[in-house]
Amino acid sequence: MAVYTHLSAENLSGLIAHYDVGELVSAKGIAEGVSNSNWLLETTGPDAARVDSPHGSARYILTMYERRIKIGDLPFFLGLLDHLSAASLPVPRTIHDRSGAAFRMVGNKAVALIEFLPGVSVDRPTPAQAHSVGKALAGMHLASADFAGTRENDLRPSDWQALLGQYTDSQLAQIDADLPEFIEAHLPRLMAAWPDDLPQAIIHADLFPDNVLMRGNAVSGLIDFYFACKDMAAYDLAVTHAAWCFDRTGEHFDAAVGLALLEGYAAVRPLSAAERDALPILAQGAAMRFVATRAADWIDTPGDALVTRKDPMEFARRLTFYAEHGAQAFTI
Numbered sequence: 001m002a003v004y005t006h007l008s009a010e011n012l013s014g015l016i017a018h019y020d021v022g023e024l025v026s027a028k029g030i031a032e033g034v035s036n037s038n039w040l041l042e043t044t045g046p047d048a049a050r051v052d053s054p055h056g057s058a059r060y061i062l063t064m065y066e067r068r069i070k071i072g073d074l075p076f077f078l079g080l081l082d083h084l085s086a087a088s089l090p091v092p093r094t095i096h097d098r099s100g101a102a103f104r105m106v107g108n109k110a111v112a113l114i115e116f117l118p119g120v121s122v123d124r125p126t127p128a129q130a131h132s133v134g135k136a137l138a139g140m141h142l143a144s145a146d147f148a149g150t151r152e153n154d155l156r157p158s159d160w161q162a163l164l165g166q167y168t169d170s171q172l173a174q175i176d177a178d179l180p181e182f183i184e185a186h187l188p189r190l191m192a193a194w195p196d197d198l199p200q201a202i203i204h205a206d207l208f209p210d211n212v213l214m215r216g217n218a219v220s221g222l223i224d225f226y227f228a229c230k231d232m233a234a235y236d237l238a239v240t241h242a243a244w245c246f247d248r249t250g251e252h253f254d255a256a257v258g259l260a261l262l263e264g265y266a267a268v269r270p271l272s273a274a275e276r277d278a279l280p281i282l283a284q285g286a287a288m289r290f291v292a293t294r295a296a297d298w299i300d301t302p303g304d305a306l307v308t309r310k311d312p313m314e315f316a317r318r319l320t321f322y323a324e325h326g327a328q329a330f331t332i
């Protein structure tokens with residue numbers, strides 16, 4: 001589920017009237033995603049958009065920012081979409097209202113209208129798809145070099161520690177009996193080994209398959225930039241590797257998908273020796289980041305809530321894999 005706020009047809013038409021996108025034809029709530037409310041809107045469209053549309057209408061995504069996102073960060077997130085789409089990356093551009101604003105307030109919540117991109121998210125990526133994703137990620141890192149905005153990563157190792165530190169061992173053990181010991185065994189070690197001198201870029205930081213739209217083997221959309229921040233480019237590659245190269249449970253690593261992702265990335269942005277050497281640690285850290293946020297969401301979300309909780313242990317297994325086999329997994 002991901003429509004937390006009801007907007008009537010009148011509310012939506014009134015909102016759309018502030019943009020040069022024609023009149024509202026239809027609006028559908030989008031079920032995917034958990035952070036924000038999203039609608040797929042069809043409008044009669046400005047003339048330019050109508051030409052491209054098979055239906056004679058134009059399509060947009062309307063997002064209402066619900067809980068996690070700070071309004072102060074929106075100029076960064078939305079400015080980044082415009083910067084990357086202007087650099088010809090497959091990133092939705094934002095539609096500005098007639099006053100030139102990239103977002104508007106509806107009551108006390110911010111909303112933004114962004115371009116709809118075609119494509120579907122894949123569940124089981126092939127090597128060819130992973131290769132395209134690697135290239136797109138590297139292209140994003142290069143294109144962000146001249147983006148004026150910046151945002152600190154608020155999910156660095158000390159933040160994982162602070163997040164997990166809010167919970168008692170017995171709360172964590174209710175997720176999985178081994179989780180407290182697992183965190184104790186790995187988190188201090190990762191914090192001590194965490195590099196701080198690798199090349200930085202604006203990173204996506206959450207490029208899971210559900211945040212990539214594909215048409216066949218080609219990437220048609222990179223979406224959901226709401227964790228984007230300035231941090232190590234190789235860390236973003238490690239996050240993407242952890243997200244793309246395993247089955248959902250984290251039990252099975254797909255070496256061919258992993259290799260294709262790395263080769264695709266390096267074809268566009270070659271990795272330095274220091275970055276390559278750091279990848280096993282960065283990937284363990286990436287896995288720990290998702291253990292931490294998933295564990296916090298798990299404890300804070302009632303078991304009978306409509307949102308399906310994501311299992312932290314799927315990423316604990318990935319971390320174990322990287323600790324044991326990271327060197328081989330990142331050899332290309």
Ligand SMILES: Nc1ncnc2c1ncn2[C@@H]1O[C@H](COP(=O)(O)OP(=O)(O)OP(=O)(O)O)[C@@H](O)[C@H]1O
Pocket residue numbers: 002030032033034035036037038061092114115116117118210211221223224226
């Ligand atoms: N620009 C776009 N073009 C086409 N579809 C989109 C676009 N943006 C979002 N979507 C659709 O809306 C869904 C939810 O979007 P998104 O992942 O940004 O939501 P969210 O609530 O922020 O997600 P999450 O919970 O993963 O943070 C996506 O899975 C996709 O189906």
Ligand SMILES: N[C@@H](CCO)C(=O)O
Pocket residue numbers: 206208290293294310
């Ligand atoms: N992609 C994340 C959710 C957003 O941080 C996960 O699967 O845990």
